[in-house]
Amino acid sequence: MKIAHVLGHNSNWSIETHLQQNIGDYFLITAFTHGIDFDKKKSLKSILPKSMIDLQFYGKKSSGDIIAGKLSEFPFHPANCGDDEITNVYFENCLKRSIKFQADKGFRNVIIPHFYENEEVKDIIETIKKINDHVKKTRIEGIKYFMTLAFANHIIIDKIKVEEILFACTDMDIVFDGYFVTCETKPEFKRKLTTDIKVLRNLSKVFKTLKQQEFETIYAYANWDALVILAQTDIDYITIGTYENLRKFDIRRFTEDQSGGGSKGYYFSEKLLNMIRADDITIIRDTGNLHFIKNDRNIFSDIILQPGFLWNIHKPDVNKNYLLAIERLLKRIGSVGDLIYRKELVLNLIEDAIKRYESLERNYIYLDNESSNYHLNIWRTYLRNA
Amino acid sequence: MTSIALSQGLIDHFKISEYEQATTPSGQKTVFIVKIEGVKYALKIIHIADERFEREVKICQQYNHITGIPSILKVEKYLNDTIILEEYIEGNDLSDILDQYKGDHKKVIDLIFKIGTILKPVWYDKYVHRDLKPQNIRIRANGDPVVLDFGIARALDEESITATGGQPLSWYYASPEQYAGQKNLISYKTDFFCLGIVAYFLYTNRLPFGNTKDLIAQTFTKTIIHIDSGNKYINEFCNGVFYTSPSDRPRKIETFLKLAQI
Structure with missing residues (x-):
């Protein structure tokens, strides 16, 4: 298993952690942030041999109107689609040119x-089949081809639709080497992760089936609930990202302008398997309970947990704490080859996190909203029954 | 069996010296075993030559060179019927000699491998038999199987011939997707599953998921179906194909055939 940094806004922080702390093995360059001249950027040059690029066709034409995005810089990107060009042939050409572009870039x-x-699952399947035929005819030796599967929320919660897609993806005619999977999880308000067991169940099924059929898998824009998926199957690449928009696939990012907003940020705790609001840290520290949440052997955590640290989401150490902590968790879980033991390990981590929440409550620390334990019981229930 | 006689005109036309009726006449077809110039043939009188019939003929003619699929020698219009003269397979219906396979895992697995090998080019060409069961498998005197009745076979690249939602099936040997009426999930993997049922049935002479539609339907609600036939080789093969989701079954025909090897 390889950990891949998603390179979006402030991608130098991710690259720094790789070069200085050896975090991550690979990189996913986002076209939205880096544009057509990504390979001319000094910061990216050194990591290009260990990189892949997501050209992010998700929003099609709507992506062309986003002020902050650079998707229109790619001449073959559907963001540039004119009103008179909205045809299947046009979009297929965009896809074919995008494949050639990546191969030409090395x-x-x-x-x-x-x-x-x-809308229709059949549209997804039709595109997969057409591009598969194209790859069959044009494939270049030494290149691995990963087909994107971008699961909209209404699809991933529907077992039958998921099976229809998997059915097409696992046909004997398929020549792709693997799949690049991303999923719109749509967490509820004041939550960072989904608690919809249908999402966990069906997304797990996607990864398990693709791996069973010997495809390589990439879990793109994964959040830390990737731990639950990894508990049940091998995944070849899992991405980790600094900002939330790199860890949560949301189609609105590609269809409308969004402001990042300001926030004091969150502390990712390996022990609680959760993000804790910066404001909650003060009371935890003041009551002598920091040890329940503190990441061990993590220099970024040490810095940001110091009294007087001025929390801000745009500070590198806040984000680097997450990168180091989540990489450690994923690598630890992924290193267990036997899937029965691996699931037990994750269940033990979950049980331990639940006990820590209970200990905090016994000490009168009641965390709410995103900081609360809103997800661990669902994870535990799901994994015990999986 | 209701018996009917061949008309003298038809006997003369095809130069039939002897005949016996092989099946009960149905609205669609009646089959006779006939002797012409000293050679036995299966003579099928098709009363309603619909699309399904044409498909069966097309598939059999396409694979005339495969010994495990009956050769069609002649298709001819005679009065209001269509007559098919087909290779007669000497031997027994598998359903009549089940006891020869009971408890013999090697014989069962070997047979499944041979059936898979016969169907390999058919699957590659995107046809699915969809009705694999002992009654549709004939065993030659040397033990080699012949796959019969491509009447409900489906060409995946063509429009389906059955009405929306409904599918013809022998429900004892049907796959979960056939049971659920999910026509868009029918593929060569459907045949893989059905051959798992055949293998289990041959080895144990029992059906793997019960004898009632309710019991079978209940089993098919599970994601993973795990059976125990009492034999590890049969278990390995069956559990390798008994996945409710077609996407979890072997993707490649070679993988399937490898499962059917000891």
Whole structure:
């Protein structure tokens, strides 16, 4: 298993952690942030041989209107689609040109973009089949082709639709080497992760089936609930990201302008398997309970947990704490080869986190909203029954 | 069995010297075993030559060179019927000699491998038999199987011939997707599953998921179906194909055939 940094806004922080702390093995460059001249950027040059690029076709034409995004810089990107060009042939050409673009740029892992289809599953399948035929005829030795599967929320919660897609993806005619999977999880208000067991169940099924059928898998824009998926199956690449928009696939990022907003940020605790609001840290520290949440052997955690640290989401150490902590967790889990033992390990981590929440409550620390334990019981229930 | 006689005109036309009726006449077809110039043939009188019939003929003619699929020698219009003259397979219906396979895992697995090998080019060409069961498998005197009745076979690249939602099936040997009426999930993997049922049935002479539609339907609600036939080789094969989701079954025909090897 490889950990891949998603390179978006302030991607130098991710690269720094790789170069200085050896965090991550690989990189996923986002076209939205880096644009057509990504390979001319000094900061990216050194890591290009260990990189892949997501050209992010998800929003199609709507992506062209986003002020902050650079998707229109790619001449073959559907963001540039004119009103008179909205045809299947046009979109197929965009896909074919995107494959050639990546091969010409020297990428060994080519991510074939796909659109976020909010309507018919048959449209998704039709595109997969057409591009598969194209790859069959044009494949270049030494390149691995990964087809994107961008699961909209209404699809991932529907077992039958998921099976229809998997059915097409696992046909004997498929020549892709693997799949680049991303999923719209749609967490509830004041939550960072989904608690919809249908999402966990069906997304796990996607990864388990693709791996069973010997495809390589990339879990893109994964949040830390990737731990639950990894508990049940091997995944070849899991991405980790600093900002939330790099850890949560949301189609609105590609269809409308969004302000990042300001926030004091969150502390990711390996022990609680959760993000704790910066404001909650003060009371935890003041009551002598910091040891329940503190990440061990983590220099970034040591810095940001110091009294007087001025919390801000745009400080590198806040984000680097997450990168180091989540990489450690994923690598620890992924290193257990036997899936029965691996699941037990994750269940033990979950049980331990639940006990820590209980200990905090016994000490009169009641965390709410995102900081609370809103997800661990669901994880535990799901994994015990999986 | 209701018996009917061949008309003298038809006997003369095809130069039939002897005949016996092989099946009860149905609205669609009646089958006779006939002797022409000293050679036995299966003579099928098709009363309603619909799309399904045409498909069966097309598939059999396409694979005339495969010894495990009956050769069609002649298709001819005679009065209001269509007549098919087909290779007669000497031997027994598998359903009549089940006891020869009971408890013999090697014989069962070997047979499944041979059936898979016969169907390999058919699957590659995107046809699915969809009705694999002992009654549709004939065993030659040397033990080699012949796969019969491509009447409900489906070409995946063509429009389906059955009405929306409904599918023809022999429900004892049907896959979960056939049971659920999910026509869009029918593929060569459907045949893999059905051959798992055949293998289990041959080895134990019992059906793996029960004898009633309710019991079978209940089993098919589970994600993973795990059976125990009492034999590890049969278990390995069956559990390798008994996945409710077609996407979890072997993706490649070679993988399936490898499962059917000891």
